[in-house]
Amino acid sequence: MSQFSEYKDLIQAGDLALAWISRDNIKPVRITPGATFNTRYGSFPHDDMIGKPFGSQIAVRTRGSNKFGFIHVLQPTPELWTLSLPHRTQIVYTPDSSYIMQRLQCSPHSRVIEAGTGSGSFTHAFARSAGFVFSYEFHEVRYGQAKQEFEDHGLLRDGNLAITHRDVCQDGFAIGKNDTTTFFENLQSDDGVSPAKIDANVVFLDLPAPWTAIPHLEEVISQDSKVSVCCFSPCIEQVDKTVEMLEKHGWVDIEMVEIQGKQYESRRQMVRHLDHALQRLRDVRERKQIGLERRKRMFNKLISDQEEPYEERPETPKTEYNPFGKGSRVKEGDTGFKWKEVSKVESEIKSHTSYLTFASKIVEKTRDETLVTKITDQERENAAKTPIPTKGENKKGKP
Numbered sequence: 162m163s164q165f166s167e168y169k170d171l172i173q174a175g176d177l178a179l180a181w182i183s184r185d186n187i188k189p190v191r192i193t194p195g196a197t198f199n200t201r202y203g204s205f206p207h208d209d210m211i212g213k214p215f216g217s218q219i220a221v222r223t224r225g226s227n228k229f230g231f232i233h234v235l236q237p238t239p240e241l242w243t244l245s246l247p248h249r250t251q252i253v254y255t256p257d258s259s260y261i262m263q264r265l266q267c268s269p270h271s272r273v274i275e276a277g278t279g280s281g282s283f284t285h286a287f288a289r290s291a292g293f294v295f296s297y298e299f300h301e302v303r304y305g306q307a308k309q310e311f312e313d314h315g316l317l318r319d320g321n322l323a324i325t326h327r328d329v330c331q332d333g334f335a336i337g338k339n340d341t342t343t344f345f346e347n348l349q350s351d352d353g354v355s356p357a358k359i360d361a362n363v364v365f366l367d368l369p370a371p372w373t374a375i376p377h378l379e380e381v382i383s384q385d386s387k388v389s390v391c392c393f394s395p396c397i398e399q400v401d402k403t404v405e406m407l408e409k410h411g412w413v414d415i416e417m418v419e420i421q422g423k424q425y426e427s428r429r430q431m432v433r434h435l436d437h438a439l440q441r442l443r444d445v446r447e448r449k450q451i452g453l454e455r456r457k458r459m460f461n462k463l464i465s466d467q468e469e470p471y472e473e474r475p476e477t478p479k480t481e482y483n484p485f486g487k488g489s490r491v492k493e494g495d496t497g498f499k500w501k502e503v504s505k506v507e508s509e510i511k512s513h514t515s516y517l518t519f520a521s522k523i524v525e526k527t528r529d530e531t532l533v534t535k536i537t538d539q540e541r542e543n544a545a546k547t548p549i550p551t552k553g554e555n556k557k558g559k560p
């Protein structure tokens with residue numbers, strides 16, 4: 162199974178690991194005996210990582226100093242991959258992808274259409290949760306790179322992902338035997354020849370012109386369950402055209418949202434008083450005056466031809482802590498000072514801030530009464546078998 166869908170405890174040779182160097186610097190590493198992972202903080206032998214649990218801190222002594230550089234070696238997850246992947250395109254970040262997946266109710270029952278694949282950021286998240294993902298990319302080089310990456314990450318081997326080289330706006334989503342696709346290489350349609358049964362109930366379109374792909378969805382979406390779609394577009398004009406096309410093709414519950422993912426950092430800030438500001442102004446003025454007088458004396462000595470016009474600069478007495486900048490460092494929260502709790506918004510937001518247009522559709526609106534009766538009977542039977550907890554027992558029937 163892919164490392165993205167199954168957790169393991171220990172780092173082994175051949176594993177993909179993500180080296181956490183700093184919050185903004187996470188690098189993928191293929192663990193290879195004898196190899197070294199070089200960073201500006203030091204060179205980390207892969208052999209030091211092998212056999213350690215994922216999440217371990219690996220330290221090396223920095224050359225020529227007594228200090229240590231360290232990294233953390235992490236288990237790959239779709240979220241960390243999004244932060245470390247090689248960018249081939251704009252990507253969908255986790256604040257957006259997590260919201261989209263829950264709005265589309267993505268689950269192991271979902272058959273997902275994703276176009277385009279781009280850098281494969283969202284594909285990793287879909288592949289972990291969905292029953293099956295059909296991803297499409299029309300850029301040949303990008304298709305090849307994504308295919309290779311999915312193969313290296315074991316996603317194709319997991320058997321719930323296929324990538325197809327296709328212009329979906331022009332040629333739609335149906336996949337046949339003669340198409341450039343991993344579908345027939347890794348999986349089989351029933352007879353290995355007939356077109357893939359797509360039957361999608363989740364659709365995600367991250368394309369420059371999603372409205373041109375919408376009419377093609379008719380032939381590949383599920384006919385007997387609710388289908389949900391999300392179009393990811395950076396401009397409101399694109400949203401406008403998408404909404405128009407969705408309405409024209411019978412999609413309902415159309416709603417547009419935008420994720421404004423912000424991270425708030427909580428910290429303490431020293432309470433500063435007006436007295437401090439006044440004292441600081443007095444200090445500055447006083448030092449300026451002393452400096453001026455010193456320079457004046459030196460100048461007079463110079464023009465009177467005195468030897469040694471240079472005067473030693475007087476040692477500035479170390480002042481008390483100056484809350485406006487200079488002075489001795491005070492640790493945040495030092496009990497000798499007054500502090501207030503503040504929150505600061507993280508300046509860099511890892512979110513694409515596109516508009517997300519959601520809609521849904523139920524093609525076959527008649528109910529299969531026999532199936533409904535069968536399911537409700539089964540549910541009733543299950544409920545009857547489950548003992549109702551008496552007072553003083555929790556739900557698991559334990560006192």
Ligand SMILES: C[S@@+](CC[C@H](N)C(=O)[O-])C[C@H]1O[C@@H](n2cnc3c(N)ncnc32)[C@H](O)[C@@H]1O
Pocket residue numbers: 250251252253254276277278279280281282283284297298299300303327328329330331367368369
């Ligand atoms: C913004 S990127 C998608 C990024 C992706 N969602 C991710 O998270 O990495 C859009 C991709 O759609 C592809 N694309 C554009 N038009 C397309 C089309 N008509 N059919 C298939 N792919 C298309 C582009 O080549 C590009 O790689």
